[in-house]
Amino acid sequence: MKFLVSNDDGVHAPGLLALAQALSKVGEVMVVAPNNEQSGCGSALSISQPLYTHQLPSGFIAVNGSPADCVYLALHELYQDTHFDCVITGINSGANLGQDVLFSGTFGAALTAQLFGLPAIATSLVGARMKGDGQDQTSRYQMAADEIVKLLTETSIVQAFKSLPYHVLNVNIPDVNDADDIKGRKITCLGHSQIARPVHHMVDPRGRDAYWLSLRKQQYKSPSEIEDTQSSATNMTDDQAVAAGYISLSPVRLHHTPADTLNRLSALML
Known part of the structure; x- marks a missing residue:
């Protein structure tokens, strides 16, 4: 198999390296990633400035x-003659759950691939930003x-x-230290969690108002609470699944206008 790999944490991110190394054991891997962190940029394209590339000793290609x-x-240029079997993005440092996929550069890159007809998977490691030292983080990315x-x-x-045209698979690996702690995989739907504090206001050293946007959610429920609330439900949401120790697999469909919405609004025009 041939894989194209990218991310939004930058070409030097440990999650990108772990993913490329693992995939290279089962196929051919080409890596094209931003030269610095691009978290939160969604599927933005640079159409008002040129792009430049730089190949690293690892063979990874960095793009500005x-x-x-x-x-x-x-x-469309660097590997235009290569037939990729799948585009995989990540491994993102931290969760991409629920409405966060709308802002995620990891998901946005996968979406871009899907718009051109390629199977696309966006991958994230829950809790990666908050836990452990360098060695511990490396082992957790390798596990993921x-x-x-x-x-x-x-x-x-x-x-x-x-x-499945216009579908992206959004994968979140739960916040565990060892693969043995993972309970399995769950097909999930995107959840919707309230953002604890969307904007942080501060005053900079020059006395100017400054604002830091945040997507941090309110505290997740405990695994036992999740199991109790799901006894009669058909599907877990993505945040419920990872909180309960499962790998969350959320199929997300884009480029879709529901037929019932079209019919409902068309009736207003009569």
Whole structure:
């Protein structure tokens, strides 16, 4: 298999390295990623300035643009003659759950690939920003990358998404230290959690008002609470699944106008 890999944490991010190394054991990997962190940029494209590339000793290609730029450039110029089986983005440092996918550069890069007809998977490691020292973080990213490879090799998920146009698979690995602590995989729907404090106001050293935007959610429920509330439910939400120790697999459909909405609004025009 041939994989195109990108991210929004930058070309030097440990999650990107772990993912590329793990995928290289089961296929050929090309990496095109931003030269610095681009978190929160969604699927933005740089159409008012040129893009420049730089190849690192690792073979990774760094781009002075967004994650979506990287995928767009890779598919239509850098690797235009390569047939990729799948585009995989991440491993994101921290969760991409619920409405966060609208802002995530990791998800935006995967969406860009899907718009051009390629199976696309966005991957994230819950809690990665908050826990452990350097060595511990490296081992957790390796664990997450191994789980992603297992998903690709133990299931026919890539083949399934080839027949699902405009769908992106959003994967979140739970906040655990060891693969043995993962309870399994759950197909989930996107949740919607209230943002604890959307804007942080501060005053900078020069006395100017400054504002820091935040997507941090309110505290998740405990695993026991999640199990209790899901006894009669059909599907967990993504945040419920990872809180209960499962890998969350959320199929997200884009480019879709519901037929019932079209009919409802058309009736207003009569």
